[in-house]
Amino acid sequence: MLSRFSLCRFSVRRLSLPAILLVCCLPLAARGELRVVTDFEGGSAKVLALDPISRTIRIAPAGQAERGWPCWWYLRVEGLRRDETLTLEVQPSEALLVGPGKNRGKPLVPAWALPTRASFSTDGKSWRQTEPGRALEAGMVYSFTADAETLWIAWGPPFTPADSANLVRSLAKACRGAEEFELCKSNEGRPCPALRLKDGDRRDEERPAIWLQARQHAWESGSSWVARGLGEWLAGDDPAARRLRETCEITLVPIMDIDSTATGNGGKEALPQDHNRDWTDKPHHAEVAAAQKELLRYSAEKRLALFIDLHNPGPTDRQPFFYRCPDETLAEIGVRNVDRFLTICRGELAGPLALAPEPRTSGAGYDPLWKQMSKNWVAANAPPHAVSLTLETAWNTPDSSTDGYRTVGAQLGMAIEKYLRADPTR
Ligand SMILES: [Zn+2]
Numbered sequence: 001m002l003s004r005f006s007l008c009r010f011s012v013r014r015l016s017l018p019a020i021l022l023v024c025c026l027p028l029a030a031r032g033e034l035r036v037v038t039d040f041e042g043g044s045a046k047v048l049a050l051d052p053i054s055r056t057i058r059i060a061p062a063g064q065a066e067r068g069w070p071c072w073w074y075l076r077v078e079g080l081r082r083d084e085t086l087t088l089e090v091q092p093s094e095a096l097l098v099g100p101g102k103n104r105g106k107p108l109v110p111a112w113a114l115p116t117r118a119s120f121s122t123d124g125k126s127w128r129q130t131e132p133g134r135a136l137e138a139g140m141v142y143s144f145t146a147d148a149e150t151l152w153i154a155w156g157p158p159f160t161p162a163d164s165a166n167l168v169r170s171l172a173k174a175c176r177g178a179e180e181f182e183l184c185k186s187n188e189g190r191p192c193p194a195l196r197l198k199d200g201d202r203r204d205e206e207r208p209a210i211w212l213q214a215r216q217h218a219w220e221s222g223s224s225w226v227a228r229g230l231g232e233w234l235a236g237d238d239p240a241a242r243r244l245r246e247t248c249e250i251t252l253v254p255i256m257d258i259d260s261t262a263t264g265n266g267g268k269e270a271l272p273q274d275h276n277r278d279w280t281d282k283p284h285h286a287e288v289a290a291a292q293k294e295l296l297r298y299s300a301e302k303r304l305a306l307f308i309d310l311h312n313p314g315p316t317d318r319q320p321f322f323y324r325c326p327d328e329t330l331a332e333i334g335v336r337n338v339d340r341f342l343t344i345c346r347g348e349l350a351g352p353l354a355l356a357p358e359p360r361t362s363g364a365g366y367d368p369l370w371k372q373m374s375k376n377w378v379a380a381n382a383p384p385h386a387v388s389l390t391l392e393t394a395w396n397t398p399d400s401s402t403d404g405y406r407t408v409g410a411q412l413g414m415a416i417e418k419y420l421r422a423d424p425t426r
Helices: 004-014 017-024 161-174 221-234 239-247 258-262 286-300 332-348 374-381 402-419
Strands: 035-037 046-051 056-060 074-078 085-090 119-121 134-136 139-145 151-154 178-185 191-197 209-214 249-253 304-311 321-324 387-392
Touching (some): 139 151, 161 178, 161 191, 161 221, 161 258, 178 286, 191 286, 221 239, 221 249, 221 304, 239 402, 286 374, 304 374, 304 402, 321 332, 332 387, 332 402, 374 387
Parallel strands (some): 209 304
Antiparallel strands (some): 035 074, 046 056, 119 151, 191 249
């Protein structure tokens, strides 16, 4: 181990006096001093302890309880030495929940903050999973062999507002008929990037409208990676994707809760309003208001055919699954179309993250505010034939990687195309 003292002693033997002074005055971080950085988009970690000898860092998520469940953590560790082992111990946040849920006044159940595998990266762009962590009584320990001086480490693969902007820009550039647009400015003034795909000569009024959105809950970063895979497929070379672009009008919003994502907060049960309980006549969040306006326009034109809201579920859910609206809230054709779409999805979402055989229903028994959830609001305001669903993609599995999530997105795209080959209004 090269301590500050040994570095200077080494220098005395081999370096000139000016060089000795230069080396001894180098910033500590450059000499293997561990440092935790979180002042970047999406960053969140409260450092509880840092032991430079054992190379151990202990953190907790730093999110504010009023800005949603404090389960998300994302940090950069600098000053690593090649091939050394870094130990990261994550403890759950002690913050007491303040939102409207049944656990108000208690800390969040720790499992939400402690994935079996953490995500890490040497460039902040390509993400890998660690080996399974070691569970403590209250916490989880992850080990890293440093193959660079800097490691980005996170709860799951991060996907930030900048990633969303880059994604829609690059897809719009590469694909004819695709254009990026700003859905709105968030309540805190940040742009909310979105993508629209519509190619060929077909008249707008003949095009079924498809609305796909992710990340109403900011901690659910995997949902944005599913959206990325979906966007890449929709804008890609597959003849089925081209056919879909030529016949339909498709909107994709990779991140809905831009502000909580940017600030490293959880979003779920945030005050004054959870994004996915904000679907009322008077929404608090600008993104919800902007999405509603577009969706109501498509509905008025009788074009809205499909709405899918992408989320991540609980820590023990090992397979993706859909939430559907209660059948009694839908017209007969609506129930029939949901059944048909789910049958196609069971064939297409074949793995490695394979769709669970049965959907779940989120109605009055799920949450007293069920009517204010996106898919239920959309179903209540959409033409009777429209399909409105939530897809929950499992995050706590070895396949919940960027590739695993993107594969789910591409498979969902294929399912959508198959479903819309038949006229959904009949
Ligand atoms: Zn969610």
